[in-house]
Amino acid sequence: MKLTKKLFFSSNIIPTILDHTNDGINVVDTEGILVYVNRISANYVNQRPEDMLGHPISEFYPDAVLLAVLENRQPILDKKIHFVPPKKYVVNSYPIFIEGEFLGAFSVFQDIQEIDQLNGKIKHLEMQVSLTKPEADYQHVVHMGTMQHIYKQAKKIVGSLGGPRHSIITGESGTGKTMLANLIYNYAKEIGVIGKNAPFIEINCAQFTNPDIAAMEIFGSVEGAYTGSKKKKGLFEQANGGILFLDEAHTIENYQSLLLKAIESGKIRRIGDTKEIDINVIVIAASTKNLHEVFLPELYQRLGQYEMHLPALRERSLAEKDQLFRHFVRRYEEAVWEAHRIRYHVEFTPEAKHAVLNAVYPRNIRQMRDVINYSIDASSPLIEDVGEKKEITTVVGIEHIPFELTPEQPAAEPQPEPKEPEQLITPQIADFILEQSKCGMGPRKISHQLEAMGVSLPYYKVAYFLKKQSKN
């Protein structure tokens, strides 16, 4: 037998093909009774097609778009439906007219849960990147107090008539050294000291366990300079015409004389090479250490005349901290707008804001930023629960702040709910928490376990209890 058009349409091939598509298909008569369901659609609602036929579609798909199509006799396209969250599909539905007579409707739908979740993850990652990127534009940094004075100094270093000069930035981790280097770079471009497309090459010298590898990265190498070394352009060459930012510069101890020579002569030599290469690079060396004590005196003298020190967060005024706080909250709101086109309003309760502003941050502004982002994350709704809303307000309370911060507050300040955990924690619950903690469980896991046992005790209260126990 030969497959012909006639045979194709008269046989059972079409339903078989429809069972092998990736889309779900439903066909109903004018009463909304299912006359055809493909396998995908039946699987979607955990049924067999034969058990669905002859039943109203609403029994299986309560929000079926087909019902509206039956009423209006018009197609409905690209409608997104949440089935049972997080199950989600997008559906196109059409009326069926045969020889002008209205006979029913059909719909074709695609499961988009996975695509939606992937999109959500991409947006989440994009948001994380945007929230943790150092500010590069002076308009967008907090420039009251500390930065006002330091930025003036930085501008002089690159912008003075006799400049630009190399410089040193010191400060504890997370105080804004990389950010300041970026600001200098942008300012230098703005005033034409370096070209609009000039490179900004950043290297954290501490990332190399071996000082020889660090040197090869910075100065480049020729093949065979060391066992296995390849011909390689160094960062100095890559930064030619722009800025070379050497973070954690104290770790390049062994190669300080090479650095000095490069800075003094404007020439570098790749490790293992004899040929010199001209370079025109502004070097900014940053460190958490006092480079005066670490660098060769000549190198320090060359760079350290132009030294800027960024104070730790604890040394900054409350007003400056408050500005930083507002800045990071605003950045979060802007990131939500960028990712989801949702106007997001973040409010902190006075108690929560007090906790954030008065906590101790060993990792300085970076840690404060992370705590603010974490707290807002904790109070924010899930994307899947937002629906079509275009404006949302969230209130960050003390319960959203990472627990380590709250006990660090000044003793003179009233502690939030200090007695409550003890009131809630019976001797049995106390024993349970201590036992789980001994087995290495963290407060969050313990709180989840308690919840499964019908005891509602937020993780931060578990943490507070454990902290008190460890002090007793």
Ligand SMILES: Nc1ncnc2c1ncn2[C@@H]1O[C@H](COP(=O)(O)OP(=O)(O)OP(=O)(O)O)[C@@H](O)[C@H]1O
């Ligand atoms: N004045 C400021 N205004 C706004 N954001 C700031 C300010 N100072 C620092 N930050 C932000 O704090 C975070 C940490 O800053 P940065 O990465 O520059 O610190 P760092 O001193 O280079 O840290 P590390 O020594 O660990 O490399 C960044 O997100 C940065 O943008």
